[in-house]
Amino acid sequence: MxxxxxxxxxxxxxxxxxxxxxxxxxxxxxxxxxxxxxxxxFYDGVKFHRVIEGFMAQGGDPTGTGTGGSSYPDLPAEFTREASFERGTLGMARTMQPHTANSQFFIMFEKVPSLDGQYTIAGQVIEGMEYVDKIKRGSGASGMVKEPDHIVKAYIEE
Structure with missing residues (x-):
């Protein structure tokens, strides 16, 4: 819950x-x-650089290439089996190494149980999933959409 x-x-x-x-x-x-x-x-104006139909939308890289991050050190993995990667789950992106999450994140379009216990779950969409669904698909240098969608503004509500 x-x-x-x-x-x-x-x-x-x-x-x-x-x-x-x-x-x-x-x-x-x-x-x-x-x-x-x-x-x-940090996230204002940042593109969704990797968006895969039926899987997820990834953003949080200021370079828009999938290789960038913040100036802060990488985070330790916070993997859990107490929650699973369902539609709307926000996970922290990382390299193949477990302790490399930094600023990039992804939002799931569908349930993907194979990610459970392998990536950090940091949140869950509670409003506006229909807008996540509208993010333009594309990824990588050859598959990148010409004008990828981006975050206009990001902020925290306590």
Whole structure:
């Protein structure tokens, strides 16, 4: 059950507002990082650089390439079996190494049980999933959409 009274990450997208209930009970370090970066304006204008139909939309890289992050150190993995990667779950993106999450995140379009226990779950969309569904699909240098969707503004509601 997702608690709707705690901190929320709000993403204003071109199509509408997405509200994500953050999960400090599962990933306190990742949630603190998301809050810090949103409060600094880090995510404002950042593109969704990897968007795969039936899987997820990934953003949070200021370079838009999938290789960038913030100036803060990488985070330790906060994997859990107490929650699963369902539609609307916000997870922290990382490299193949488990302790490399930084600023990038992804929002699930569908349930993907193979991610459970392999990635950090930091939140759950509680409003505006229909706007996540409208994010343009595309990824990588060859598959990137010409004008990828981006986060207009990100902020925290306590």
């Amino acid at each position: 997702v608690e709707k009274t705690g901190p929320k990450l709000v993403l204003e997208l071109t199509h509408g507002k997405v509200v994500i209930a953050l999960r400090p009970d599962l990933a306190p370090k990742a949630v603190e990082r998301l809050k810090t970066l949103a409060k600094e304006g």
